[in-house]
Amino acid sequence: MTDTATAPLAEIMAARLTAALDPTHLEVVNDSHHHAGHMGDDGTGESHFTVVIESAAFAGLNRVARQRLVNHALADLLATRIHALAIRASAPGGQ
Template structure:
């Protein structure tokens, strides 16, 4: 198993969301190459992300509440390492 302290950021994001939401489907996509040289590009190649999450935790929950659950799981990373995060969140069957 990879040590999350030294793991690529995508692996850390996936581990956090898996622990917090037990997703039935999860995709973590690094979009940083689309933003190279733009504001927010810190040169690491790990600054811009898209997450696609399907989780039973989202059943009966509003879009805003779903985003808050994801943001809470990644709060410290959003404050320090993630410049932009696009979220696609759905409950199973949606």
């Protein structure tokens, strides 16, 4: 698993989400450059992200429950390194 202090945060996030949710599709997009100089910008260039994820783990769950699963997989990063996270989570087949 990629989870070192020197790895890009997007790679760490992708590794954790893959391990936790076995996605059929995953994109982790670093949006930090859009927020440079704004509230929450810590100067690292790794503070704002979008996750687009499709996983069978989301089948039958509502939007909030899906977001909770993503947040759980990234909990310590959300508490320490991620200022903002947009999540688009779906189950295979568009559920």
